[in-house]
Amino acid sequence: MKTDILIVGSGCSALYAALNLPRDKEILLITKRDLETNDSHLAQGGMCVLKDESDYESYFEDTMKAGHYENDPVSVEIMIRTSQRVLKDLEAVGAEFARNPDGTLDYTREGGHSGHRIVYHEDITGKEITSHLLAAVKKLKNVTMVEYTKLIDIIEKDNVCYGAVIRKSEETRVTRGGEELTLTEAGFNTETLEKIEADVTILATGGIGGLYRHSTNFRHLTGDALAISINHGIELKDINYVQIHPTTFYSECEEDRSFLISESVRGEGALLYDKNMNRFVNELIPRDLLTAEIRKKMAEEGTKHVWEDMRPLGDQELREHFPNIFAHCEEKGYDPSKQCIPVVPAQHYFMGGIKVNHESKTSMNRLYAVGETANNGVHGRNRLASNSLLESMVFALRAAMDIIKDYSAGVYGSVNLESGINCESELRRKIIDDVNLSVYADDDAITKKYRELVMEEIQKADSAASDFKDEEEYARIKKEKEEAKVKVKGRNEKASE
Numbered sequence: 001m002k003t004d005i006l007i008v009g010s011g012c013s014a015l016y017a018a019l020n021l022p023r024d025k026e027i028l029l030i031t032k033r034d035l036e037t038n039d040s041h042l043a044q045g046g047m048c049v050l051k052d053e054s055d056y057e058s059y060f061e062d063t064m065k066a067g068h069y070e071n072d073p074v075s076v077e078i079m080i081r082t083s084q085r086v087l088k089d090l091e092a093v094g095a096e097f098a099r100n101p102d103g104t105l106d107y108t109r110e111g112g113h114s115g116h117r118i119v120y121h122e123d124i125t126g127k128e129i130t131s132h133l134l135a136a137v138k139k140l141k142n143v144t145m146v147e148y149t150k151l152i153d154i155i156e157k158d159n160v161c162y163g164a165v166i167r168k169s170e171e172t173r174v175t176r177g178g179e180e181l182t183l184t185e186a187g188f189n190t191e192t193l194e195k196i197e198a199d200v201t202i203l204a205t206g207g208i209g210g211l212y213r214h215s216t217n218f219r220h221l222t223g224d225a226l227a228i229s230i231n232h233g234i235e236l237k238d239i240n241y242v243q244i245h246p247t248t249f250y251s252e253c254e255e256d257r258s259f260l261i262s263e264s265v266r267g268e269g270a271l272l273y274d275k276n277m278n279r280f281v282n283e284l285i286p287r288d289l290l291t292a293e294i295r296k297k298m299a300e301e302g303t304k305h306v307w308e309d310m311r312p313l314g315d316q317e318l319r320e321h322f323p324n325i326f327a328h329c330e331e332k333g334y335d336p337s338k339q340c341i342p343v344v345p346a347q348h349y350f351m352g353g354i355k356v357n358h359e360s361k362t363s364m365n366r367l368y369a370v371g372e373t374a375n376n377g378v379h380g381r382n383r384l385a386s387n388s389l390l391e392s393m394v395f396a397l398r399a400a401m402d403i404i405k406d407y408s409a410g411v412y413g414s415v416n417l418e419s420g421i422n423c424e425s426e427l428r429r430k431i432i433d434d435v436n437l438s439v440y441a442d443d444d445a446i447t448k449k450y451r452e453l454v455m456e457e458i459q460k461a462d463s464a465a466s467d468f469k470d471e472e473e474y475a476r477i478k479k480e481k482e483e484a485k486v487k488v489k490g491r492n493e494k495a496s497e
C-alpha cells in the first residue's frame with residue numbers, strides 16, 4: 001500500500017502532527033490498540049504555558065533545574081515560546097481549561113515549579129486535550145486511521161526510510177473522515193502483514209512503561225520504535241533516563257497499572273508521612289529527588305509504601321479539582337477527605353529516546369520521531385511536571401512544518417524531465433518489493449526480542465553512566481547552558497512563529 005505520510009501512534013503528538021500536515025497529502029495513521037488507549041488520555045495534572053513574558057526566565061530556569069541542566073536550551077526555548085500557539089490551537093478545536101470567575105485562565109502549580117503556570121481541566125487534562133484533537137482529526141478526509149495494527153519494522157536502505165512493515169489483527173478497524181471502511185476499500189491487502197510505502201514516516205509510539213512491572217503507563221507501550229531504531233542503527237539519546245513518579249496509589253495486585261496521584265495534589269498542599277505519620281520531606285522538590293527520599297524512607301522502615309495526606313486541601317477542593325483521584329481512592333476503600341492514602345513510586349515517564357534535532361528529524365532521512373519516544377533535549381535528565389504534553393505537541397508541529405518545507409522543496413520526488421518518469425518512486429518500489437515478509441511471521445518472538453533489546457540498551461547505558469554528577473559538575477554544566485541560552489535569545493521570534 002502507498003501513502004504520502006505514515007504516522008505511528010494516536011496520542012497527542014501523532015494527532016497534532018496530523019492536524020498540522022497539508023490536507024492534500026494522504027496520511028495513514030496506525031495504532032496498536034484503539035484510538036483512545038494511549039498515555040495522552042491519562043494525563044491528569046495539566047499543561048504548562050508561558051502565561052506572560054514576566055514568567056519566561058523562571059519557567060526556563062525551572063525546566064533546566066529539574067533537568068539537572070542537561071537540557072538542550074534551544075529546545076527548551078522553542079517549547080516555551082511555542083506554548084501559546086499550542087494553547088490557542090487546542091482551544092480552537094474545543095478543548096476547555098479551568099477559568100476564574102472573571103473568565104481568565106486559572107493556573108495551577110506542581111512540584112518543581114516556582115509559580116502557577118499550568119492550565120488544566122479538572123484532573124483529566126490529557127483526556128480533554130486528546131479527545132478534542134482526535135475529534136478534529138476524525139473529520140479529515142485525508143487521514144485514514146487504522147486501529148489494532150502495529151508497526152513491526154521500517155523499510156530502509158542506505159539510511160533512508162521508505163516506509164514500514166505493519167501487522168494487522170482480527171480487530172483491525174479502518175476509518176476515514178468519520179466513516180468506517182473495509183480493508184479493501186481503504187487500499188489494504190487482506191493478509192496480516194503488509195508493506196507500507198511512504199514518502200515520510202513519523203514515529204509517535206509513546207513511552208516504555210510496559211517494560212516495567214510497576215508503571216503508570218498503558219501496558220502496550222513497550223518502546224517498539226526504540227527496538228526498531230536499535231536494529232537499524234538510528235541514534236538514541238540518554239536511553240537510561242527514566243522518570244519514576246514518586247506518588248502512585250499502592251496496590252497489592254501486580255497486574256494493576258499504577259494509578260497516579262498527581263503532583264498538583266501536593267502542589268495544592270497535600271503532605272507525605274512516614275509509618276509513624278510524621279512528615280519527612282519537602283513535598284515540592286523535583287520528582288527524582290522526592291522519589292529518592294521516599295525510597296530511602298521505605299528502606300529505613302521496611303515498608304512497601306508511605307502515606308499521602310490530602311486532607312489539607314479540604315473536602316470541596318478535593319472533589320472539585322481532583323474528582324478522578326477522589327473516586328479512585330474511594331473505589332479502593334479510602335476517603336481522602338478523612339484519611340491518608342498509601343502511595344509508592346512507579347515508572348512514569350521516559351526522558352531518553354530516539355535522538356532528534358529541533359525539527360524532530362531522526363538520524364535517518366525521511367524519518368521523524370515525536371512525543372515521548374523522541375529525545376529533543378527538552379527534559380534533560382529529569383522532566384519538569386506538565387512539560388510533556390506541551391513538548392510532545394510543540395515538536396510534532398515542528399515535524400509537520402519541516403515536512404511541509406521539504407515537500408515544497410521537492411525533496412520527496414525527483415522526476416526525470418526528459419522521460420517524465422519519477423525515478424525516485426521507481427527506486428523506492430524496488431526497495432519495497434525486495435522486503436521479505438516471511439521474517440516477520442512469528443509475532444511473539446519479535447515482541448520478546450524487541451523488549452529484550454530495549455531493556456539491554458537501558459542497562460548498558462546505566463552501567464556506563466556514572467551516578468548523579470557532583471555539585472561542581474552541575475555548576476559547570478549550568479554555566480555552559482546559561483552561556484548557550486544567551487546565544488539563542490535572538491531566535492525567539494523564529495521559534496514562536
Ligand SMILES: Cc1cc2nc3c(=O)[nH]c(=O)nc-3n(C[C@H](O)[C@H](O)[C@H](O)COP(=O)(O)OP(=O)(O)OC[C@H]3O[C@@H](n4cnc5c(N)ncnc54)[C@H](O)[C@@H]3O)c2cc1C
Pocket residue numbers: 008009010011012013014030031032033035037038039040041042043044045046047048125126149150151152204205206207216217218220221222223224225260348349370371372373385386387388389390392
Ligand atoms: C498517568 C499519567 C499522567 C500524566 N500526566 C501528565 C500531565 O499532567 N501533564 C503532562 O504534560 N504529561 C503527563 N503525562 C505524560 C504524557 O501524558 C505523555 O508523555 C504524552 O501524552 C505522550 O504522548 P505521545 O503522543 O508521545 O504518546 P501516547 O499518548 O502514549 O501515544 C502512543 C501511541 O503509540 C501507539 N503505539 C505504540 N507502539 C506502537 C506500535 N508498535 N505500532 C503502532 N502503534 C503503536 C500507542 O497505541 C499509542 O496510540 C502523564 C502520563 C501518565 C502515564
